[in-house]
Amino acid sequence: MFVPVVDKNRNPLMPTTPARARKWVKSGKATPFFRNGVFCVRLNVEPSATQTQDIAVGIDPGSKKEGFTVKSEKSTYLNVQADAHNKVSKKVETRRELRRGRRSRKCPNRKHRTNRMANKQRLPAGTRTRWDWKLRILNYLSTMFPITHVCVEDIKAQTQKGARHWNESFSPLEVGKQWFYAEIQKRWILVTLKGFETKAIRDSLGLKKSGNKMSNDFNAHCVDSWCLAYHVIGSDTDQVDNTCVFCVSPIPIARRQLHRQNPQKGGRxxxxxxxxxxxxxxxxxxxxxxxxxxxxxxxxxxxxxxxxxxxxxxxxxxxxxxxxxxxxxxxxxxx
The missing domain is CATH 2.30.30 (SH3 type barrels.)
Structure with a gap:
């Protein structure tokens, strides 16, 4: 286990051991704080060294759960398993039904407008939310660790025979993935691997993946994200040195609606x-x-x-x- 360290300006430095972090806090050299459930320390003095090692983040995307691993050549700092953001498309559908219902009830509503986004490059709401959730977690990790590389398991949408335009750009999965890759390349070095390449790395290290995809065990998803980070950054040994998993999930936020779906007493x-x-x-x-x-x-x-x-x-x-x-x-x- 390691403790993330930031300087006075909240710039991430190399993590330290819990024993050294306790020593810093006791002597007044550092101030402890929590960053969304992760214990960190902030230095109150100038750091003795600001050089950082290469740190990679492996990302294993999934439809229900996803894995993230923060790793350097010597140590594995953090394993994160996140629930996927997959409920926005149904909310958009409900919003559309409520809007159409107001028209039939002669309630105050805007007039029907043509699709102003037609023939324009955009991300559907559900697709944007899925990939933006991954980017938010990545930004969260970058506030605690000096990340240099990001390795993502590349996934592809099912292609359709003879549908060239769909296969190239119209698939929501492909459009969202390319947007995600472009955002990563603005800040870090991006590396992608195919699914069979990840499996080959896992087999070469003698690691097993659990068949229970919904469990919070390391072998469910983080084992693949660890292999992705291992491919980029390497390791002193071929053994996994940290199998603890930090589980997160998106907070269900209800966007402001004009009214509830069902009226109360008196039609209110x-x-x-x-x-x-x-x-x-x-x-x-x-x-x-x-x-x-x-x-x-x-x-x-x-x-x-x-x-x-x-x-x-x-x-x-x-x-x-x-x-x-x-x-x-x-x-x-x-x-």
Missing amino acids: RPRYGGTMCNGIAKNTLVKHVTYGLTRVSGYMEQKGYSLYALGGKRLTQSARRESFKVLTRLNFNYI
């Missing part, structure tokens, strides 16, 4: 969703006197705050402002 349809809850941004991590670490979510018309556990269960809808302390803004749920 109140507002639903949004980014604020009585002056506090949603997904803010707070410490409640009774429930401990929770996050603010929901929209309350009356006074009070809706608090949720980090696992997603709602705890209360009537928390008072003086009963909790605001800590920081969360980017995702973590275990």
Whole structure:
């Protein structure tokens, strides 16, 4: 296990051991803090050396879960398993149905407009969310580690015979993947491998992949991301030195809707969703006197705050402002 280190300006340095981090904190040379569930230290003095080694991130994309591994030649710093972001397309469909329903009820609504994005290069909402989620995790890791290389297992959409335009650019998977690769190349060195090449590396190292894709075990997804990082950066040994997995999932955020889908008594349809809850941004991590670490979510018309556990269960809808302390803004749920 290693502890990420940043300097006074929050620039990432090479990680250190937990024993050395405790020594720095005890002597006042560093200040401890958490960055979305990961313990880090910030140096209060000038670092003795600012040279960094090459650090690679291996990314194993998936339809349900994905693996990320941060690794240098000598050590494996962090394994992350993330739930895929795959619910936006259904939300877009629901929004379309509600909009069409308002037209039939003679409710206030905008007039029908032609597709202004026709014949223009764009990413569908669901595709953009899937690949932007991977980029967000990558940016999150780059705030703690001086990343130099990114290795991604290249996936391809199913091609259609005789459909050249679909195979080249119209497939949402291909369009999203190319956008993701372009964003990576702006900051890091990109390396891609095919699926069979990843398997060959895994077999050569004697590693086994679990058949249970939904488990939080290292052998489910992170074993492939470790092999991808190993291919780029190498290793002193062929043994995996860190099999601990840090699990994260996207926070379900309800975009602000004009009204709820089903009317209440009297035909009233109140507002639903949004980014604020009585002056506090949603997904803010707070410490409640009774429930401990929770996050603010929901929209309350009356006074009070809706608090949720980090696992997603709602705890209360009537928390008072003086009963909790605001800590920081969360980017995702973590275990």
